[in-house]
Amino acid sequence: MGRFHKHPDGTEHEHHGADNQGHLEDQVGAGGHEDQVGAGDHGDMSGYQTGPERVVVLERIFGENDRLAAANRSTFDAAGVTAINMMSSPGAGKTAILRQTLACLPDTTRVAIIEGDIETSLDADRLAGYGAQIALLNTANGFGGECHLDAPMVASALPRLDLATVDLLFIENVGNLVCPAEFDVGAHHRVMVYSITEGEEKPLKYPVMFRSVELVLVNKLDLLPHLDFDLPLFLRNLASINPAATVLQVSARSTEGLDLWYDWLAEVGQR
Numbered sequence: 001m002g003r004f005h006k007h008p009d010g011t012e013h014e015h016h017g018a019d020n021q022g023h024l025e026d027q028v029g030a031g032g033h034e035d036q037v038g039a040g041d042h043g044d045m046s047g048y049q050t051g052p053e054r055v056v057v058l059e060r061i062f063g064e065n066d067r068l069a070a071a072n073r074s075t076f077d078a079a080g081v082t083a084i085n086m087m088s089s090p091g092a093g094k095t096a097i098l099r100q101t102l103a104c105l106p107d108t109t110r111v112a113i114i115e116g117d118i119e120t121s122l123d124a125d126r127l128a129g130y131g132a133q134i135a136l137l138n139t140a141n142g143f144g145g146e147c148h149l150d151a152p153m154v155a156s157a158l159p160r161l162d163l164a165t166v167d168l169l170f171i172e173n174v175g176n177l178v179c180p181a182e183f184d185v186g187a188h189h190r191v192m193v194y195s196i197t198e199g200e201e202k203p204l205k206y207p208v209m210f211r212s213v214e215l216v217l218v219n220k221l222d223l224l225p226h227l228d229f230d231l232p233l234f235l236r237n238l239a240s241i242n243p244a245a246t247v248l249q250v251s252a253r254s255t256e257g258l259d260l261w262y263d264w265l266a267e268v269g270q271r
């Protein structure tokens with residue numbers, strides 16, 4: 001196990017139930033992890049109005065998602081693909097980091113990207129021209145405009161990729177600090193990008209997301225001199241929520257720190 005290969009130890013998730021018909025408002029515990037750790041755990045349901053029918057519906061939704069996620073992972077394993085689920089708020093820099101990554105990874109690493117957005121091909125277009133296979137997933141196109149990717153959506157994109165010629169698959173999730181954390185899409189690793197323009201307190205306010213990832217890329221570090229952002233306080237808040245997470249301070253703009261990200265990718269790609 002490499003030095004970057006760490007797994008989150010917080011395995012209990014509260015799921016905001018959601019399906020293609022829209023959101024179910026109450027939070028209900030359900031399993032579902034990128035890694036197999038804790039899959040099937042059920043969160044604390046106390047304090048929520050959870051009638052038996054609602055529980056049955058949500059367990060069915062997450063059960064189906066988790067089965068398809070496992071099938072996606074088996075597909076990746078069979079093809080020798082390492083899949084990474086990239087999550088963040090909108091605008092934190094997932095696409096910018098992926099763009100730098102495509103430009104800097106050695107040619108021997110063959111990359112594919114599933115680009116998740118509610119609408120538009122704007123980000124997929126930014127990633128074109130670097131030799132990576134790209135499959136665009138607009139959730140407004142047949143998936144109810146969902147605010148996250150789930151395992152069935154990712155499965156629907158796989159026929160558009162030639163996984164036999166791929167080493168590394170990035171699944172760029174829809175920009176959202178809540179819902180994407182709750183759906184296992186079948187990736188092997190979960191990574192989040194955090195922009196220092198988002199403030200110090202977000203790990204405390206959105207713990208499910210911060211707890212669900214094994215690596216946090218703290219991005220836009222070049223802006224630090226211009227902000228009131230308290231970096232040590234943010235790092236303490238993050239550590240209080242997910243002490244096991246690997247944290248890399250980077251700037252997609254200046255490329256500062258990205259070498260450590262590439263090292264991490266090289267380690268997780270050796271399977």
Ligand code: MG
Nearest residue numbers: 094095123172
């Ligand atoms: Mg993007």
